[in-house]
Amino acid sequence: METEIRLNYAALRWRLFREPRQQIGLLVLLLHVVDMADGHIRYSIPEEMKKGSVIGNVAQDLGLDLTRLRSGRARIVTGENVHYTELKTDKGILLVNERIDREQLCGDVMPCSFSFEMILENPMELHQITVEVLDINDHAPVFPFKDKPISFEISESAAVGVRFPLQSAEDFDVGQNALKDYILSANDNFVLKQQVNPDGSRYVEMVLHKPLDRERRPQFSLKLIAVDGGTPQRSGSINIAVTVLDANDNYPVFNQSVYKTSVVENTKKGSSILTVNATDADSGSNGVITYSLSKMKGIADDIFTIDQNTGTIYVSGQIDYEKNKKYELRVEAKDQGGLTGIGKVIFDVVDVNDNAPVINVMSFSSPLSEDVQPGTTVAILNVKDSDSENNGQIKCSIDNKLPFAIESSLTNYYNLVSNQQFDRESISEYNITITATDLGSPPLSSTAELHLKISDVNDNAPLFEKNSYSAYVTENNPPGFSMFAVKAHDSDWNQNARISYLLEDTDVSGSPVSTYVSLNSESGVLSAIRSFDYEQIKQLQVVVKAQDGGSPPLSSNVTVKLLIQDQNDNPPQVLYPVQTGGSMVAEMVPRSADVGYLVTKVVAVDVDSGQNAWLSYKLQKSTDRALFEVGLQNGEIRTIRQVTDKDAVKQRLTVIVEDNGQPSRSATVIVNVAVADSFPEVLSEFTDFTHDKEYNDNLTFYLVLALAVVSFLFITCLVVIISVKIYRWRQSRILYHSNLPVIPYYPPRYSDTLGTGTLPHVYNYEVCRTTDSRKSDCKFGRAGSQNVLIMDPSSTGTMLRIQNEKSILDEPDSPAEVS
Numbered sequence: 013m014e015t016e017i018r019l020n021y022a023a024l025r026w027r028l029f030r031e032p033r034q035q036i037g038l039l040v041l042l043l044h045v046v047d048m049a050d051g052h053i054r055y056s057i058p059e060e061m062k063k064g065s066v067i068g069n070v071a072q073d074l075g076l077d078l079t080r081l082r083s084g085r086a087r088i089v090t091g092e093n094v095h096y097t098e099l100k101t102d103k104g105i106l107l108v109n110e111r112i113d114r115e116q117l118c119g120d121v122m123p124c125s126f127s128f129e130m131i132l133e134n135p136m137e138l139h140q141i142t143v144e145v146l147d148i149n150d151h152a153p154v155f156p157f158k159d160k161p162i163s164f165e166i167s168e169s170a171a172v173g174v175r176f177p178l179q180s181a182e183d184f185d186v187g188q189n190a191l192k193d194y195i196l197s198a199n200d201n202f203v204l205k206q207q208v209n210p211d212g213s214r215y216v217e218m219v220l221h222k223p224l225d226r227e228r229r230p231q232f233s234l235k236l237i238a239v240d241g242g243t244p245q246r247s248g249s250i251n252i253a254v255t256v257l258d259a260n261d262n263y264p265v266f267n268q269s270v271y272k273t274s275v276v277e278n279t280k281k282g283s284s285i286l287t288v289n290a291t292d293a294d295s296g297s298n299g300v301i302t303y304s305l306s307k308m309k310g311i312a313d314d315i316f317t318i319d320q321n322t323g324t325i326y327v328s329g330q331i332d333y334e335k336n337k338k339y340e341l342r343v344e345a346k347d348q349g350g351l352t353g354i355g356k357v358i359f360d361v362v363d364v365n366d367n368a369p370v371i372n373v374m375s376f377s378s379p380l381s382e383d384v385q386p387g388t389t390v391a392i393l394n395v396k397d398s399d400s401e402n403n404g405q406i407k408c409s410i411d412n413k414l415p416f417a418i419e420s421s422l423t424n425y426y427n428l429v430s431n432q433q434f435d436r437e438s439i440s441e442y443n444i445t446i447t448a449t450d451l452g453s454p455p456l457s458s459t460a461e462l463h464l465k466i467s468d469v470n471d472n473a474p475l476f477e478k479n480s481y482s483a484y485v486t487e488n489n490p491p492g493f494s495m496f497a498v499k500a501h502d503s504d505w506n507q508n509a510r511i512s513y514l515l516e517d518t519d520v521s522g523s524p525v526s527t528y529v530s531l532n533s534e535s536g537v538l539s540a541i542r543s544f545d546y547e548q549i550k551q552l553q554v555v556v557k558a559q560d561g562g563s564p565p566l567s568s569n570v571t572v573k574l575l576i577q578d579q580n581d582n583p584p585q586v587l588y589p590v591q592t593g594g595s596m597v598a599e600m601v602p603r604s605a606d607v608g609y610l611v612t613k614v615v616a617v618d619v620d621s622g623q624n625a626w627l628s629y630k631l632q633k634s635t636d637r638a639l640f641e642v643g644l645q646n647g648e649i650r651t652i653r654q655v656t657d658k659d660a661v662k663q664r665l666t667v668i669v670e671d672n673g674q675p676s677r678s679a680t681v682i683v684n685v686a687v688a689d690s691f692p693e694v695l696s697e698f699t700d701f702t703h704d705k706e707y708n709d710n711l712t713f714y715l716v717l718a719l720a721v722v723s724f725l726f727i728t729c730l731v732v733i734i735s736v737k738i739y740r741w742r743q744s745r746i747l748y749h750s751n752l753p754v755i756p757y758y759p760p761r762y763s764d765t766l767g768t769g770t771l772p773h774v775y776n777y778e779v780c781r782t783t784d785s786r787k788s789d790c791k792f793g794r795a796g797s798q799n800v801l802i803m804d805p806s807s808t809g810t811m812l813r814i815q816n817e818k819s820i821l822d823e824p825d826s827p828a829e830v831s
Contacts, residue, residue, distance in 0.1 A: 051139040055106070058146045059114035064107055067097060067143060070130065071104025074139055078104050084132030088141075089374050089394075094128045097143065106141070114145045115184035122186050129394075129425075131374055136389055138374075138422060149189035149242025153181040161251035162236070164218075165350035168226040169259025175205065176218040177306070177344070177354050181238035181248055192241035197234050202254075204236075211340070218252070226256040262293040263351030264301045266343070271357040277333040277364055285316075288323040290345030290353050297348035306342040306354075316341060316359075325357065333363040334398045365403040365452025371395050371460040374425075379465035382436040390416065391428040391462060395448045403452035410446055418446070428462070436466040437503040468505040470562025476500045476570040483538070486577045487546040495529070495574060498536040500558035508562040511536075516555035516569065525554050529574070538572065546578040547619050580624040580673025586681045588615040598662075598684040605655045611640065614647035614681055616669040626672035632680065633666035640685070642667055649683060659687050 055068045071081055080086075081101045088099050098109035118124035125144040131137070156179060164176055183191040194216040196204040203221045206214055216236070232254035239247040267289050275285055292299040303323040305316065315329035316339070325341070341357040374392040397404040408418045408426050415432035428446070442464045449457035476498060483496035502509040513536040518525045529552065530539050538554070552574040559567035589599075589612065599612045618625040629647040634640055639659060641652045649665065663685040670678040 051137070052142070053139065054142045054144065056144040056146055057108075057112075058148050059112050060148060060150060061108045061112065063110060067106040067108060069104060070099065070106050070141070076104070076132075078102065080132070084134055084137065086130055086132050089129050089131050089372075096126065097128070099130065112145055114147050114186075115151065117145060120184075120186055124186075129374070129422075131392070133375060136375060136392065138392065138425065140422065147186050147189050149185055149240065149244075149246060151184040151189075152246035153183040153191050153238035153240055153248040155179050155181050155236075155238070155248055155250040158248065158250045161253045163253045163255070165255045165257045166220070166224060167257045167259045167349055167351075168224045170220055170224060170351075172220055172223055174220040174263065174351075176202075176220075177342075177352060178216045178218055178236055178252070179250060179306070180213075180215045181250075183238070183240050185240060185242065189240055189242040191238055193239050195237040195239065196252075197237070199232060199234055201229075201232065202234065209340075215342075224256045230256050232256075257350060262298070262347075264290040264292040264345035264347050264353035266290045266345060266353055266355035269356065271343075271355065272360070273358075274360040274362050275327070275331060275339075276362045277331045278366055279327050279331050281327055281329070283327045284324050285327060285359065286325045286357060288318075288325070288343050288345075288355055288357065290323070290355065292345075292347045292351070292353075294347060294349060294351075298351075300348045301345045301353075304344045304346070306344050315339065318343065331361060333361045333400065334367065337361050363400045363403055365399055365450060365454070365456055367398040367403075368456040368458045369395050369397045369406050369448035369450055371446060371448050371458055373460060373462070376462060378463070379467040380430075380434070381469060382434040382466045383469045383471070384430065384434065386431050386433060388430045389427050390430060390464060392421075393426045393428065393446065393460070394424055395426060396424050397448075397450050399450065399452060403450055405451040406448050407451070408446060408448050410444060414442060414444060416442075416444060434466050436468050436505065437472060439466065440505075441465045468508050470504055470508040470560060470564070470566060472503045472508075473566035473568050474500040474502045474511050474558035474560050475568060476558065478570070480571045480573065482573045482575060484575050484577050485540065485544060487544050487579050488581055489540050489543055491540060491542055493540045494537050495540055496538045496572060498538070498556050498558075498570060498572060500536070500568070500570075502560050504560065504562065508560055510561035512559050512561070514557040514559060516557055518553070518555055520552055521549065525552070528552055529554060531556060538574070544576050546576045546621070547582070549576060551575050578621045578624055580620055580671060580675070580677055582619045582624075583677035584616045584618045584627055584669040584671055584679040586614065586616045586669060586679050588613070589681065589683060591681060598686045599649075600686045600688065601651065601655060601663075603655045603657060603659070603687060603689050605651055607651060607653055609651040609655075611649040611651065611685055612683060614642070614649065614667050614669065614683070616647065616679060616681075618671050618677075620671065620673065624671055624673035628670050628672070630668050630670065631665060632668045633664075635660060635663045635665070639663065640665055649685075655687055661686060661688050663687055 051074070053068070053070070053073050057065075057067055070076075071078055078101070081104055086099060086101050088094050088097065096108065096110050096112050098107045099105075100107060114124050117126065123144055124147070125142050127140060127142045130139045130141055132139075162179060166174075166176070178194075181191055181194075183189070191214065194204055194206060194214075196202060196218065201220060201222045201224060202218050205217045205219045207217065208214055218234075218236075232252070234252040234254065235249050236252055237247055237249045239245055271286055271288055273286050279285075288303065290301055290303070292301055302320045303318050304320060305318050305325075315327065315331060316325055317328045318325050323343070323345075325343075338361060339359040341359070343355040343357055345353040345355065372394040374394050376391040377389070380388070380390060393408070395406050395408060397406050406424075408420075410416055410418055410428075415430060415434070417429055417431045419427045419429055421427050428444070442462075444462040444464060446460045446462065447457055448459075449455050477500075481496065481498060485493075485495045489495075498513065500511050500513075502511055512533045513531055514533065515526060515529070515531040520528055526541075528541055528544075530541055531537070532539070536556070536558075538556075554572050554574065555569050556572055557567050557569050559565050601609065601611055614629055616627055616629075618627060627647075628644050629642045630644070631637070631640065631642040636659065639651060639653060639655070640649055640663070642649050642665075647667070647669070649667070665683040665685060666680060667683060668678050668680050670676050
């Protein structure tokens with residue numbers, strides 16, 4: 013189809029220029045030849061079209077809509093002659109952007125065309141466009157030195173048929189518009205003879221048709237006209253001056269009609285290439301030959317020179333294979349008589365590998381998402397080498413350690429594709445060095461650097477530094493106190509790595525955890541909402557969630573255990589002896605008590621823990637400090653010397669109980685001790701002690717009351733003693749019949765053995781202590797005897813309180829557990 017259209021175009025152009033009525037200009041003809049195979053379209057346009065002229069509808073010819081051109085950011089890339097065209101993406105048409113001169117673009121090469129590529133993105137597409145520039149007859153034939161006439165000096169003896177080479181005209185047009193014919197002005201002696209070179213070019217010779225007669229006509233003024241085949245026809249001329257000389261009837265002859273050799277490009281200036289040789293059969297001055305290079309088409313005369321005497325041809329310019337692959341020279345050998353011999357020299361240029369490949373990055377996608385699949389096109393490269401054959405063959409390569417590969421697409425185009433899955437957290441960017449090497453000897457190479465950045469996707473959840481955390485918080489903390497900070501890290505980037513901390517909904521002792529602690533969503537700091545009490549709650553377990561800002565977000569959880577630490581915020585509590593408001597408890601010590609006699613034991617607990625619950629006992633005040641002492645660790649009150657008759661009956665001891673906290677807290681207990689062998693003695697002393705502050709002027713009333721009380725107490729004591737004796741007897745019988753080992757304990761000078769009839773003094777007890785006083789067990793075993801005397805100020809409740817205390821202490825195996 014393309015061939016048919018080209019033929020039609022040639023016929024149409026001929027008709028336009030053959031019919032004057034239709035000569036409407038050389039720039040109005042536009043034929044489109046569209047070849048959609050492999051994304052390649054081709055247009056044919058005449059040269060010299062105005063800027064803005066339409067070349068073709070690219071969108072229509074490629075089957076693309078205008079939306080695709082705009083969204084794909086269609087643009088023209090590569091090619092040395094891209095500036096001649098312009099792509100209008102809004103209309104999808106290709107316009108002339110700059111005047112196109114076919115002769116400047118291609119010279120005499122036919123057909124004349126230039127190619128470029130149009131690239132679209134998202135997805136990437138690459139289309140090749142070729143524009144063929146058709147010649148118009150815009151150049152007339154021109155002789156190189158038209159202002160200087162061609163001069164000949166011809167001997168009158170010149171034989172008919174002698175040829176005189178004339179300068180050839182140059183016509184930059186090609187094809188039908190090229191040089192077609194030469195015309196010599198009318199004369200009787202000379203005619204023109206045209207010759208055709210092997211490459212199709214023409215040269216002309218003036219041939220002597222009739223013998224010359226110098227006496228009849230010594231000079232000739234002729235004109236050589238060169239015409240082309242265009243419509244309208246163009247022409248150029250040059251003057252010929254012929255001077256008739258005396259006879260010189262032999263012209264120089266070369267020993268070869270054609271000289272052919274090769275020359276390596278980049279040959280140094282001044283290097284000799286070839287020597288031509290011509291001979292002349294004449295003698296004397298008519299046989300002296302000088303050599304010259306006739307004006308040739310192109311720039312060969314600027315590259316080569318010849319020694320006019322020796323005929324040696326030298327290099328005088330730069331030989332470049334990429335510009336000209338062959339040079340054709342015409343050598344003239346002229347004798348002194350004006351006869352000239354013509355020789356032809358053909359130089360074939362040998363290519364050397366003097367051009368490194370050129371890498372052009374057509375498109376490059378950076379940054380590239382880390383989740384793209386292997387096989388994704390990262391960049392499109394155009395690689396060219398101006399050399400020929402193996403010197404122009406190219407291999408592209410990259411570092412094998414990189415996750416990329418080079419694939420060839422169109423001619424001179426390569427795609428850089430990924431061949432592995434990316435992980436931005438491992439490698440966030442790549443420096444890709446692309447090396448293009450030709451196959452010349454030695455090979456030449458060039459490199460291009462691409463810096464590819466990998467963009468992040470949210471593929472990593474936040475991670476805490478530990479699987480769980482433990483933090484210690486001292487009780488009685490102020491509300492708002494910052495207790496602990498959790499920290500999570502996300503190996504993603506930017507928004508995907510922005511972490512927010514959330515508190516999971518859990519219950520603590522039936523209440524939401526949010527009523528105990530709060531969490532800063534940005535810093536991860538856990539703060540207390542309330543003040544903690546170690547005695548109520550000893551630990552909190554909260555679950556913290558770390559969530560990133562990705563879409564969708566990823567998260568992870570961690571457990572934080574908050575351990576409440578105890579403070580010494582509770583003073584010791586005295587369990588025994590019980591402090592009563594209106595009555596007075598007294599411990600009895602017989603006057604026969606020996607050193608170390610156990611009077612009583614102060615029992616206290618502290619609800620704190622650890623060293624804050626370690627208690628110590630000290631005797632703060634005493635009626636007689638020399639008589640009693642208190643055990644530092646166990647609180648036992650014992651005698652430190654033998655009791656004598658001189659010791660006062662009533663003894664008042666003040667015992668202070670201190671814990672081991674910092675600062676320490678304490679409690680004070682008052683212990684009343686009665687030193688007596690009989691109840692009346694105790695009663696009289698404690699009655700007086702009781703009435704010190706309630707002395708009444710009515711002495712008689714109190715004496716009667718005292719007598720009644722003493723009598724009542726005496727009777728009560730007898731009943732109690734008998735009851736205790738019976739009870740102890742029963743208990744001893746039970747123990748005797750049981751299998752348990754019984755080891756009775758009798759303190760020194762047990763009262764009953766002496767037969768004094770006083771109250772027994774033995775108080776058996778068992779104390780089980782742990783480091784946590786709140787878990788200590790105080791077990792009061794069955795009392796072998798009771799030594800507690802309670803004195804009511806009114807003296808009416810004395811025996812009743814004794815019985816109550818006795819019933820409490822005499823309950824078998826009744827533990828008093830303090831928590």
